[in-house]
Amino acid sequence: MTGGDDLGIVDALAQLSFLTQHALAKHAAGQDLSLIQTRLLGVLRDREPTMQELARLLGLDKSSVTGLVDRAEKRGLVRRTPSRQDRRAVRVELSASGRRIGRRIADGFEADVTSVTRSLSAAERKQLSTLATRVVMSYACPQAQADGNP
């Protein structure tokens, strides 16, 4: 029954991504947050970027980030603080509440991942984790391929 069906790498990755995003969105909605607000919390977990840097991290225009941070700030999830190096810039940081809610969503998501991968053996889960990591890494650093050209 669990025989030879394979969606192929393209459809498998596409469908896996929709499934993953759906799970993330579900837990975000449980905290009354959108996916992008949740991504904001995730990105700020270990950073205090400027608006500009935030725009690059999220792949959005700076004007979009203004609105995003506006809404997050209005809900007490993040805080704007003036930069001391550059009086034009502001830094964005997580509030205690934002960090707590972000963790809650991450925990819920983790439980889902565990549940959805429980049909895999420990070795297979490790394999999937390793392969996914390598794809992510090779995307982030396209130069770090098999040979190590400059």
Add this chain to the structure above:
Amino acid sequence: MTGGDDLGIVDALAQLSFLTQHALAKHAAGQDLSLIQTRLLGVLRDREPTMQELARLLGLDKSSVTGLVDRAEKRGLVRRTPSRQDRRAVRVELSASGRRIGRRIADGFEADVTSVTRSLSAAERKQLSTLATRVVMSYACPQAQADGNP
């Protein structure tokens, strides 16, 4: 250098999903389409659902689907046709142009997947494809686990 870094299954899947969606969105934008419009084309590739069924397939409210199909129809990507079984219902189908554009996006995405997985060996790519497929399948049919409980 490509030693023992592993993001762990949770972060690896989350980041892989963002990466995948980003690639999809990029090719969609290349055809001046949003991700959800592209999903619409994908869902209609081998179906002619009613608005109701479409809402379920996309996980949206029926009123959201009205607008979605409105915009797609205005751009000549899809077509509404009255259902003969039920005069309240309409069926949505792909136009030739919609099918062509959907295929173009799928092709571009496929090229990206190939490129981003080219650091993997053929065997590893197959492994990733198989594991991702199993996760997707086990999500779609939660009952089809190792043992086969009713």
Add this chain to the structure above:
DNA sequence: TATTGTTATACTCTATAACTATA
């Protein structure tokens, strides 16, 4: 002059509630 961030504007996407037409 160039950069950082915001504002103004317009469009897409989404849900809720109320509505029309058919079953």
Add this chain to the structure above:
DNA sequence: TATAGTTATAGAGTATAACAATA
């Protein structure tokens, strides 16, 4: 009465262009 779909409305999210303040 119940279901299929649309409309009205409100709000989030996004980009482009123009702007203010600072570098």
